[in-house]
Amino acid sequence: MKRTLLTIWSAWTFLAAGVLTHPVCEVQASTDILALLPADDRIDGWQKASEPVIYKGEELYDYINGGAEVFFEYGFRQVLVQEFEKEKKQIILDIYETSSPEAAHRIFTDRSGDSDKQLSIGQDARLSDYYLIFRSGPYFVAVTGLDAEPETTQGIQSIARAVSNRIALK
Numbered sequence: 001m002k003r004t005l006l007t008i009w010s011a012w013t014f015l016a017a018g019v020l021t022h023p024v025c026e027v028q029a030s031t032d033i034l035a036l037l038p039a040d041d042r043i044d045g046w047q048k049a050s051e052p053v054i055y056k057g058e059e060l061y062d063y064i065n066g067g068a069e070v071f072f073e074y075g076f077r078q079v080l081v082q083e084f085e086k087e088k089k090q091i092i093l094d095i096y097e098t099s100s101p102e103a104a105h106r107i108f109t110d111r112s113g114d115s116d117k118q119l120s121i122g123q124d125a126r127l128s129d130y131y132l133i134f135r136s137g138p139y140f141v142a143v144t145g146l147d148a149e150p151e152t153t154q155g156i157q158s159i160a161r162a163v164s165n166r167i168a169l170k
Helices: 002-021 024-034 057-063 068-073 101-111 150-169
Strands: 046-048 053-056 076-086 089-098 117-119 124-127 131-136 139-145
Touching: 024 076, 046 150, 053 057, 057 068, 057 076, 068 076, 068 101, 076 150, 089 101, 089 150, 101 131, 101 139, 124 150, 131 150, 139 150
Parallel strands: none
Antiparallel strands: 046 076, 053 076, 076 089, 089 139, 117 124, 124 131, 131 139
């Protein structure tokens, strides 16, 4: 009986190890990062404009060909991209998952400027004319508007706060 249980346990452990490293498990990682999107389809009048897109590993080159290497140096795993729109205006949300909080901090430090306004979102946040970046745990988040009008800047901050709240719940 002990031998049968040991054999079953060994087989299960072997299969579990194979399943956990199988590409199908990447779908689970995607599902987890999707949970960080704001729950509401609308935030202060900004509506999700499309289905979210997830880029993993080398796929990052398809999204940001010129700057992908830096993200790989800092432990990039995947990025979730979601577009929002309001009256012909557009905001793009990028949620980067990294290997650790330290990796997210390094990306944040690399991307933030001295003249950016500091905000209280996540662990660190900076607002520039048309974009906001913040970090929280292993996530680096960039929210970018296509203009610097006050309505867009307010939308950028609202979306960033909604994502920060979702990360805090994780």
